[in-house]
Amino acid sequence: MxxxxxxxxxxxxxxxxxxxxxxxxxxxxxxxxxxxxxxxxxxxxxxxxxxxxxxxxxxxxxxxxxxxxxxxxxxxxxxxxxVELLDGFSEIRASARDAGVPVGLVSSSPPTWMGYVLDRFDLEFDLVLSDDDVAGPGKPEPHIYEAAAERLGVDPGGCVAVEDSENGSLAAERAGMTVIGYRVTHNAETDLSACDVVCDGSEELREELRGRLE
CATH class of the missing domain: 1.10.150 (DNA polymerase; domain 1)
Known part of the structure; x- marks a missing residue:
């Protein structure tokens, strides 16, 4: 990764x-x-x-x-x-840091909305990228994920993206990334067929990411 x-x-x-x-x-x-x-x-x-x-x-x-x-x-x-923060997110972030893997926040939300989340939970990322920062159409098109890889200086094929929506998972898949779907109550019926693997709940997601980072 x-x-x-x-x-x-x-x-x-x-x-x-x-x-x-x-x-x-x-x-x-x-x-x-x-x-x-x-x-x-x-x-x-x-x-x-x-x-x-x-x-x-x-x-x-x-x-x-x-x-x-x-x-x-x-x-x-x-x-x-x-809103509440993803259960175990700090643990995932620490594991990525220990593995030397940069972590990005890639969102269709505008910078103001992202700022609310970053400030409230005192979050730090190696890249924070809003759709407003990228030319071209948003998700489900791949532009924002392609831009994220470019700004981090990595190949899209070496990136893992975590998504919960059909539009988001399609965007990451079209960018050539490995896509991990996150399924909980709000997206129980959402089509996540573009994902390489789908994790049910935060515990499965933590285990999947920990295994890939290790």
Missing amino acids: DALLFDMDGVVVDSEDYWHEAEREELLPAVLDGEQPDLDEITGMPYREIYEYLDAHYETTVSEAEFVDLYDETAETVYRER
């Missing part, structure tokens, strides 16, 4: 539990008229691209600016007050 890359939402923090609730009950009803998407359609995508997707495939009732404001307001509460 030349680098270990983590998705943020639903992996490093359990934010998808709260995003899915907010999207089903508040956000999507506020921005759409009629049919709503399955959440797997949009999970893992950059939120500005979510609006473009919804506007193209569903009946939007607000502008992009209004949509962004709604998501930003929700994000501040989710990340500053509600």
Whole structure:
């Protein structure tokens, strides 16, 4: 393993539990008229691209600016007050450090949202990369993972990415990385077939990563 890359939402923090609730009950009803998407359609995508997707495939009732404001307001509460850190993440981070493997945080979330998580849990990564930092379309396209490997100076084929969404796992797989799926309650039915291995819960994930790092 030349680098270990983590998705943020639903992996490093359990934010998808709260995003899915907010999207089903508040956000999507506020921005759409009629049919709503399955959440797997949009999970893992950059939120500005979510609006473009919804506007193209569903009946939007607000502008992009209004949509962004709604998501930003929700994000501040989710990340500053509600999320919890992945159980055992500090142990995984320490094992990677001992093995000399750089660890990156690679997320479709904007830098402000990532900053909430980094500050709240006092986290340090060798690379923090937001979709805002990368030219081209976001997940499920591979650009952000290709950029992460380039910035760390490693070949994508030597990287391991941990993802919980269909869009995220496809992005890492298309970049040529080994993809470890993380499955918990919020993504119990999510298609993770792009992953090389799927771990059920944090204990299995820790064991899988520890074995690869050792």
